[in-house]
Amino acid sequence: MALVNKPTASLKISYRDASGSNGSTLIHVPFATSATVALAAGVAIADTLPALTGCAITGFSLTYDYVEDAPATPVAGSRVEDKGVFTWLCANGLTTSFSIPGILDSVLLPDGRVDPANADIVIMQAVVEDVGAIYASISGSDIVSLSEAYQRFSGTTKRQAPPHR
Amino acid sequence: MHIPVDTTETAAFVALDAIRAAVASLTGCALVRARITYKMRVETPAMPDVGASIKRRAVFFLSTSDDGPLALVEIPGVSDSIFISDGCGAGQVVDTLNLDVAAFVAALLDLPATNPFGDEATELMSGNLQSRV
Numbered sequence: 001m002a003l004v005n006k007p008t009a010s011l012k013i014s015y016r017d018a019s020g021s022n023g024s025t026l027i028h029v030p031f032a033t034s035a036t037v038a039l040a041a042g043v044a045i046a047d048t049l050p051a052l053t054g055c056a057i058t059g060f061s062l063t064y065d066y067v068e069d070a071p072a073t074p075v076a077g078s079r080v081e082d083k084g085v086f087t088w089l090c091a092n093g094l095t096t097s098f099s100i101p102g103i104l105d106s107v108l109l110p111d112g113r114v115d116p117a118n119a120d121i122v123i124m125q126a127v128v129e130d131v132g133a134i135y136a137s138i139s140g141s142d143i144v145s146l147s148e149a150y151q152r153f154s155g156t157t158k159r160q161a162p163p164h165r
Numbered sequence: 166m167h168i169p170v171d172t173t174e175t176a177a178f179v180a181l182d183a184i185r186a187a188v189a190s191l192t193g194c195a196l197v198r199a200r201i202t203y204k205m206r207v208e209t210p211a212m213p214d215v216g217a218s219i220k221r222r223a224v225f226f227l228s229t230s231d232d233g234p235l236a237l238v239e240i241p242g243v244s245d246s247i248f249i250s251d252g253c254g255a256g257q258v259v260d261t262l263n264l265d266v267a268a269f270v271a272a273l274l275d276l277p278a279t280n281p282f283g284d285e286a287t288e289l290m291s292g293n294l295q296s297r298v
Contacts (some may be wrong), residue, residue: 002187003178003181003182003199006281007281007283008279008280008281008282008283011276015179015219015241015242017213017218017219017241018213018214018215018216018218018265021218021219021220022219023219023239023241024241025223025238025241025275026238026239027238027273028236028275028278028280028281028283029276029277030277030279030283030285030291031283033276034174034192035173035174035203036173038276039203039205041275042205043203043211043271044272044275045269045272045273045276047272048265048268048269048272049240049269050211050241051211051246051265051268051269052223052243052244052247052265052266052269053215053217053240053241053242053243053244053273054214054216054217054242054243054244055213055214055217055241055242056207056210056211056212056213056218057207057210057211058206058207058210059202059204059205059206059207060205061200061202061203061205062202062203063200063201063203064174064177064178064200064201064202064207065198065199065200065289066178066181066198066199066200067193067197067198067203068195068196068197068198071195071196071197072189072195072196072233073195074193074194074195074233075193075194075195078192078193078194080194084192088177096167100188100191100192100193101194102190102193102194103191103193104190104191104192104193107284108193109182120187120190120191121191123187123190123220124184124187124188124191126187127183127184128184128275129189133183134168134169134176134177134180135166135167135168135184136167136169136174138167139166139168140167140169141250146172147236151185156295157239
């Protein structure tokens, strides 16, 4: 099992028209193109667009996609709505959080908190926090410690549900 | 999960692969895909032109290096000025000699832009107006 990349990365330029509706231009680039080069090229392309469109350019994004080449079989009964929510303290004193869908009962305490002493939790925490790790809050502040973690159930969204459901 | 925007895509993937391995033992779900996205926003976007609509699009068809599938690029809210103005296709066919079109295509080829299969775009073949609803 490994993550393998798609043949291309994608540069998506976003627009807004006079009605407030949003549109985009999707441009594929070789996957080996560095983010620095692709983002600079995005700026160069965006600079040429006002002469071609009456829409306002609002920004752009660059995405590198990976797929699992041999996905594991999900554990029987696992549900993405059954999440482990992890809230982290950041260097700037604020918090950030992410969730892990299908959290295993084996890493939970009876009261629904994530067991901070669980060996697998400790390993994951080390990956997120360790010196040299790059995980940060949305404002770019480095994650420094785990603040709290607990189980939470969410409603099924249409996007989560299997086709035709 | 967030990473600083100045993180290289190589370092980001190393971190992604590390967290993938660490999370695998915490969930009963199977990981099927992951993505790394860099986002940039225009601080003060210009005002759209009056009447500009994303439903009115120009589609550019670019040839690729190996005679494979073409590369397509769409521009929403396209201006009238980039279409030929008389004859067959007036107002519908992109004027490939238009200097603004040429500048856009040059920027695409410099990147280089590709089709979804990674075949590099080599030149603009044609372009035309399309409407989407």
